[in-house]
Amino acid sequence: MIKSTALATLLFVLVAFLGFQYYITSVPDLAEPVSVEETRFIERDNSLLVTLRGNEGRQFTLGLRGDIENKPKETALFFISNPELVPYVYWPGLRSNDEKRVLELLEDVIEREAQDEAAISRIYEVLKNRN
Numbered sequence: 001m002i003k004s005t006a007l008a009t010l011l012f013v014l015v016a017f018l019g020f021q022y023y024i025t026s027v028p029d030l031a032e033p034v035s036v037e038e039t040r041f042i043e044r045d046n047s048l049l050v051t052l053r054g055n056e057g058r059q060f061t062l063g064l065r066g067d068i069e070n071k072p073k074e075t076a077l078f079f080i081s082n083p084e085l086v087p088y089v090y091w092p093g094l095r096s097n098d099e100k101r102v103l104e105l106l107e108d109v110i111e112r113e114a115q116d117e118a119a120i121s122r123i124y125e126v127l128k129n130r131n
Contacts, residue, residue, distance in 0.1 A: 024082050025090045027101040030054030034109050039119035050119045052109065059083055062102055064123050072126040077102060095131055103127045 031054040038051040049063035061083060066075035077099050078091045092098035106124040 024086050024088050025098070026081055027079070027098060027105055028054075028058060028060050028081055030058060030060060030105070031056040033112065036109075036120060041119075048119055048123060050123060052105075060105075062123065064126060068122065068126060073130055075126055077123075077127065099127060100131055103131060 030052060033055055035053050036050060037053040037059065038049075040049045041047070042049065045065055046067060047063050047065040048068060049061060051059055051061045053059050060079065060081060062077070062079040064075040064077055068075055076091055076094075078089050079102065080087060080089055082088075090098075092102075103124070106120055106127070109120060110124060
């Protein structure tokens with residue numbers, strides 16, 4: 001009885017951990033309208049960052065790190081899905097499903113935005129050429 005309770009508890013903890021990991025590393029569905037809250041270029045890290053905000057106030061920060069101008073295919077995509085809960089920076093693999101989800105999110109934002117933000121366009125262009 002004790003072994004089965006311990007095993008059930010362990011399985012519950014593992015499933016809860018997997019759910020939490022998925023929550024902090026997934027590309028969120030931002031409520032319409034999505035707006036660009038902030039764009040930054042950090043010269044020290046050679047990073048381009050964009051923070052998007054959904055209608056419900058949820059933030060999603062994404063960016064590219066690396067030589068965007070000369071070696072765009074080698075730049076690394078990163079994002080912070082839930083900065084209010086856990087400020088975890090997730091680095092999806094090149095041409096991964098997560099990278100394609102970010103590409104789809106940016107496509108939606110660009111289609112809906114009347115003004116074309118240069119930072120979003122540049123990140124979108126790099127991901128589009130890579131995928």
